[in-house]
Amino acid sequence: MGLFDRLAGWLGLKKEVNVLCLGLDNSGKTTIINQLKPSNAQAQDIVPTIGFSIEKFKTSSLSFTVFDMSGQGRYRNLWEHYYKEGQAIIFVIDSADKLRMVVAKEELDTLLNHSDIKHRRIPILFFANKMDVRDALSSVKVSQLLCLENIKDKPWHICATDALKGEGLQEGVDWLQDQIKTMRT
Amino acid sequence: MKLKVYRGTALMSESALLDLPSGLAAFFMDLHEPRVPAVAVASGPCVYVYKNLRPYFKFTLPGLEVNALEQDLWQQAREGQIDPVTLKEMLESIRKKVDVPLSVRSLHFLSLETEDMDDFLQLHKQQPIRRQTVITCIGTLKKSTADDDGVSCLVIGTESCHVYVLDPEAFLILSKMTLPAPPTMMDVTGQFDVEYRITVACRNGNIYVLRRESDKPKYCIELSSHPVGLVRVGKNVVVGCSDESLQSFTQKGKKLWKAVLPAPVTTMASMDLPARGFQAVLLGLANCEVQLYRDKNLLSTIKTPDVVTSICFGRYGREDGTLVMTTRKGGLMVKILKRTATFEDRDSAPGPPLAQSVRLNVPKKTKLYVDQTLRERENGAAMHGAFQMDLSRLRLAAAKAYVKALESSLAPMSASLTEPLKMNAVVQGLGPSFKLTLNVQNTAACRPVMNLAVSFLYDESLYRMRSPYMRIPLLVPGLIYPVETFVECTSDKGVSDIIKVFVLHEGKSSPLLTAHINMPVSEGLTLN
Numbered sequence: 001m002g003l004f005d006r007l008a009g010w011l012g013l014k015k016e017v018n019v020l021c022l023g024l025d026n027s028g029k030t031t032i033i034n035q036l037k038p039s040n041a042q043a044q045d046i047v048p049t050i051g052f053s054i055e056k057f058k059t060s061s062l063s064f065t066v067f068d069m070s071g072q073g074r075y076r077n078l079w080e081h082y083y084k085e086g087q088a089i090i091f092v093i094d095s096a097d098k099l100r101m102v103v104a105k106e107e108l109d110t111l112l113n114h115s116d117i118k119h120r121r122i123p124i125l126f127f128a129n130k131m132d133v134r135d136a137l138s139s140v141k142v143s144q145l146l147c148l149e150n151i152k153d154k155p156w157h158i159c160a161t162d163a164l165k166g167e168g169l170q171e172g173v174d175w176l177q178d179q180i181k182t183m184r185t
Numbered sequence: 186m187k188l189k190v191y192r193g194t195a196l197m198s199e200s201a202l203l204d205l206p207s208g209l210a211a212f213f214m215d216l217h218e219p220r221v222p223a224v225a226v227a228s229g230p231c232v233y234v235y236k237n238l239r240p241y242f243k244f245t246l247p248g249l250e251v252n253a254l255e256q257d258l259w260q261q262a263r264e265g266q267i268d269p270v271t272l273k274e275m276l277e278s279i280r281k282k283v284d285v286p287l288s289v290r291s292l293h294f295l296s297l298e299t300e301d302m303d304d305f306l307q308l309h310k311q312q313p314i315r316r317q318t319v320i321t322c323i324g325t326l327k328k329s330t331a332d333d334d335g336v337s338c339l340v341i342g343t344e345s346c347h348v349y350v351l352d353p354e355a356f357l358i359l360s361k362m363t364l365p366a367p368p369t370m371m372d373v374t375g376q377f378d379v380e381y382r383i384t385v386a387c388r389n390g391n392i393y394v395l396r397r398e399s400d401k402p403k404y405c406i407e408l409s410s411h412p413v414g415l416v417r418v419g420k421n422v423v424v425g426c427s428d429e430s431l432q433s434f435t436q437k438g439k440k441l442w443k444a445v446l447p448a449p450v451t452t453m454a455s456m457d458l459p460a461r462g463f464q465a466v467l468l469g470l471a472n473c474e475v476q477l478y479r480d481k482n483l484l485s486t487i488k489t490p491d492v493v494t495s496i497c498f499g500r501y502g503r504e505d506g507t508l509v510m511t512t513r514k515g516g517l518m519v520k521i522l523k524r525t526a527t528f529e530d531r532d533s534a535p536g537p538p539l540a541q542s543v544r545l546n547v548p549k550k551t552k553l554y555v556d557q558t559l560r561e562r563e564n565g566a567a568m569h570g571a572f573q574m575d576l577s578r579l580r581l582a583a584a585k586a587y588v589k590a591l592e593s594s595l596a597p598m599s600a601s602l603t604e605p606l607k608m609n610a611v612v613q614g615l616g617p618s619f620k621l622t623l624n625v626q627n628t629a630a631c632r633p634v635m636n637l638a639v640s641f642l643y644d645e646s647l648y649r650m651r652s653p654y655m656r657i658p659l660l661v662p663g664l665i666y667p668v669e670t671f672v673e674c675t676s677d678k679g680v681s682d683i684i685k686v687f688v689l690h691e692g693k694s695s696p697l698l699t700a701h702i703n704m705p706v707s708e709g710l711t712l713n
Contacts, residue, residue, distance in 0.1 A: 026503060073505065073524055074460065099193045099502060103521055110525065135195065 014063040017180055018085050022111065023092030024104050025071035028129040031163040032092060033057075033068050036173060051075060052082075059177050066090070076107065083116035087183075088176055089124045093142055095160075096133035101145045108146055112154075123179035124151070125172050126158040132165070155179050188226060190238060191517070193502060198238045204228035208323035212337035214353040220334050227320040232339065232351075244356045249316040249345060252285040256314060259291075263310040269302035288316045318345040322385075324371050326350060329378040338377050342368030348383060348395060362400045364393055370415045372422075382436065384422055386412040392422060394436050406438040414453025416466050423466050423478075425450035431468065431478060444481040448472035454496040458506060463528065467508070469493035475510065477528075484528045491516055604634050606660075610686060610700050616707025617674040622667050623686060623700075627660035634660040636691040639668060643684045648704070649673045657688070674707040681706045 021029045030046050036057045049070040057064050067082050069075070089111070093104050111117060126148065128139040139160040143149070148156060157175045161168035186202040208227040213220060214234070224235045234242040258275050261267050267275070276291050287295075290309060297305055321344055325337040338359060339351040344367050350360040359377065366389035375381030375397075383395040385402075390411045393402035406422065414425035421441060422434045429449050433441040452469040456477065465479040475487040475496065491512035501507035506522030561568065605628045613620040627634050637657040641650055651671045660666060672684070681704045687696035 024503075076524060097193065097502075098195075099519060100504060100521070103504065103524075106523060 014058060014061060016063050016065060017087050019064050019066045019088045019090055019176075020079070020082055020086035021066050021068045021090045021092065022079055022107075023071050023127075024094065024097075024100060024107065025073070027071060027092045027094040027097075027104075028127075028161075028163045029071060029090075029092045030068055032090070032127060032129065032161070032169060033066050035163055035166045035169055036064075036066075048072065052078065059173055062177055062180060079111070080114055080116070083111075083114055086122065088122060088180060089117075090127065090172075090176070091124060092127045092129050093146070094130050095128045095136040095139070095142055096130045098135075098137065101137075101142070105146050112151065121154055121183070123176060123183070124154055124156040125176045126156065127161045127163075127169070127172060128158055129161050129163050131160045131167070132162045188224070188235065194519075200235065200238070200240070202226060202228060202233070204231075207320050210323050210325045210339065212325040212339065212353065213334055214336065216336060225323060225339055227323040227341065229319055230317040232320070232323070232341065242356065244351065246318060246320070246341070246343060246349070247358070249318055250285060251288060251314055251316050252279060254279050255287055255291055259310065259314050262306060269306050270299065272306070273302065286316070288314045290314055318343040318347070320344075322368055322371050324373040324383075326373045326381055326383075327376045328353060329376055331376060335376075340371065340373050340383060342371055342385060348385065350377060360400075362395050362402075364395075364402060365389065366391065370412065372415050372417045374417055382417075384415060384417055384436070386415045386424070392424065392434070394422075404436060404438050406434050408432070413450040414468070416453050416455040418455060418464050418466060423453075425453045425468055431466070431481070433481070442481045444478065444483075446470060446476070448474070451492055452495050454498055456498045456508075458522075460505065465528070467496050467498060469496050469510070475508075479528065487520070489518065493518075604637075604690065604697055605629050606634065606637075606688060606698055608686070608688060608698055608700055610702045612672075612702060612705060616705070617677075619672045619674070619704070619707075620669060621672050621684075621702070622669050624665050624667055625657060625660065625688065626665045627662045629662045631662055633662065637697070638689050638691060640687045640689055641670075641684055642687065643672075644682050647674065647676050647680065647682050648684065649675050672704070674704075676707070679706055 021033055023029050025048065030049050030053075033055045034042050034046060037055065038057070049068060052067055052069045052075075055066045055068055057066070067086070069079050069082070091108060091111075094100070126143070126146075128137070128142040130136055137145070139158050143158050148158065157172065157179075159168045159172040159175075161172070163169065186205060188200045188202055188206075189196060190198045206226050206228045210225045210227075211222050212225065214223045214236075221237060223241065226233045226235065230246045232244040233240060234244070236242075255276065258267070258272055258279075262269075262272050273295060276287065276295055280287050280291075280295070291314070294302065294305055320341055322342040324340040326340050328336045328338055330336075336353050338353055341349045341351065342364075343349070346364045346367050348362040348364060348368060348371075349358050351357070352359050362383075364385060364387055366387035368385040368387050370386040372384045373381065374384075377397075380397050384392060385395065386392050390408050392406040392408065392412065392415065394404040394406075396403050406424075408424065408426060410426045410428035410430075412424045413427050416423045418433075420436055422436060424432050424434070425446075426432060427449065429446045431444045431446055431450075433443075435441060446468070448470040450468055451471055454467045456465045456467050457463070463479075465477050465484060468476045468478065469492070470476060471492055473489050473492055475489060475493055476483055477485040477487075489510065489512065491514050493510045494513050495511045497509045499505075499507065501509060501519065504521050508520040508522070510518045510520075512518065607626045607628050609624050611622045611624070613622065623639060625637075625639075637660065639655045639657060641653045643650065643653075649672070651673075655668060655670065657666065657668060674681075684702045684704055686700040686702060688698045689696050
């Protein structure tokens with residue numbers, strides 16, 4: 001971090017980062033983004049996203065622009081058009097949906113093998129969401145089922161979260177912020 | 186016997202069933218919000234409807250006509266006018282001759298031993314006798330809208346060869362149709378208030394198509410073997426038969442195609458993806474495979490750990506393309522179709538390869554070609570005869586020359602058994618002096634040849650030879666012996682001739698072999 005960056009930080013001009021928020025439908029992407037926004041800007045009702053929506057929020061040193069993509073099957077082919085712009089990826093998993101864990105793995109593998117992602121060292125943050133549900137899998141189990149240990153060439157991190165209460169989100173965003181900072185310097 | 190409901194990967198609820206179920210259907214029975222579907226379980230003569238995971242309603246099919254004579258007999262038995270033995274005899278006689286069959290109670294009574302009859306009679310004689318049918322298959326039919334969550338009627342096939350359509354709210358019989366045989370499977374399309382088709386496979390091996398406003402089947406498809414599975418794809422009927430074949434018919438009964446399967450069919454279901462406009466047929470086979478056919482082309486094969494006994498494709502939870510299968514040993518498998526899956530037709534039918542239909546760039550027919558073709562067409566027989574005669578003559582001439590060569594040993598190969606020899610000659614030099622080398626080889630396996638000589642015959646006005654007669658040493662089998670001599674051309678007119686070489690056996694006048702050497706023209710000048 002140079003002097004200019006620090007100066008910009010004091011002046012409230014923060015660095016812009018584009019983040020893609022991906023994951024299956026009903027995994028809680030929009031709820032997570034909603035929780036990360038300042039409390040006066042949060043929406044009350046979360047409805048299924050159509051296509052995608054652009055949300056913004058700030059952390060201590062960065063200004064995030066999030067592409068909150070729709071997870072519905074018919075909109076998932078939109079994802080790849082935004083891979084180029086993304087400087088980080090948030091991948092949300094519904095830990096309570098054991099049946100569709102294979103679908104999440106399939107989509108993750110497609111994402112990692114895409115030509116716009118494959119050769120970039122882009123940080124990926126996994127949110128194992130819905131920890132409040134009684135039969136939810138642990139974050140360790142989720143990372144096993146998604147074979148995350150096979151991701152060798154990208155920094156990744158998995159957090160157990162409960163987006164309704166906002167638990168675990170801050171830890172993940174802090175990690176992401178550190179990663180983006182180290183990437184730039 | 187239980188009705189189990191699964192959600193995701195976990196069992197959600199279980200309810201005990203009273204009797205062995207023969208069919209199961211899920212349907213919307215009313216328009217109340219929130220929309221909760223009901224489950225209809227057919228067993229025996231009843232349909233049990235479950236809603237919100239609890240028993241909700243029981244519908245019993247109307248009883249069948251009871252034999253009046255039988256009724257009279259039981260009436261008399263109740264009043265004590267006849268004893269069990271007489272009752273049995275009378276019932277036996279009714280069973281044999283009357284066309285209305287006996288009730289289940291009478292049949293049970295007839296099967297009893299004499300000592301048990303009295304107890305049975307005492308126990309049952311107060312109740313009136315009834316004759317009930319049994320449900321064999323069940324389906325659903327949309328009432329008035331084609332929406333996914335539209336209200337549906339239940340369609341029931343019975344052992345008494347009837348098909349009933351039930352009103353979903355009041356459970357009244359809206360329509361009753363009669364078939365020539367008991368139905369075993371059915372497929373229902375359309376809407377009850379508009380137009381519908383009920384395709385029914387019956388126990389006599391035929392398929393009948395029922396329509397609105399007709400209580401008798403309109404069309405009949407006669408199969409060569411019994412149907413095991415029945416699915417409608419568009420307007421056509423696809424049937425899996427017990428002779429390991431998959432056949433397709435139009436609904437008027439015209440056969441479209443037949444595909445041969447690797448194993449007997451255990452179950453069938455349709456695979457419908459309206460979002461992609463994809464329709465195919467899933468087949469469970471006895472060799473632990475599930476195959477996917479679009480028309481008669483095999484698209485995909487899934488190997489399963491056990492024989493699949495039932496298949497259902499559709500929406501499960503949030504996934505549209507889910508395949509749920511149960512196996513013979515009681516397993517439940519769920520497979521989800523990949524979003525990126527593509528189905529490519531692999532045309533398995535043996536036929537002409539694709540390259541055959543590519544047009545070749547054939548040049549235009551010339552007049553000469555046409556004339557020639559015409560001539561060949563008109564005089565074909567004569568031309569063939571002439572060709573065959575010439576061929577025979579050629580063969581004869583060749584054979585004659587060969588015989589002559591053999592007889593006079595004109596060939597450079599000796600065919601005699603005692604002295605098999607081979608010779609070739611090489612001429613070296615530009616002239617007028619040439620070097621002539623004869624390579625002689627004994628081709629026998631082990632016997633040497635002795636007492637041979639070489640003699641030359643030539644035009645003495647042209648050539649002069651240093652030694653026109655030479656003796657050949659003993660020839661060991663296999664080795665090549667070079668015999669050399671010098672020839673001098675005496676003419677300077679630029680002509681050449683043939684020199685004949687004979688290999689002779691001492692004491693015999695006919696040569697063993699002969700070689701003709703074409704001498705080259707002498708190009709050099711004699712130094713005189």
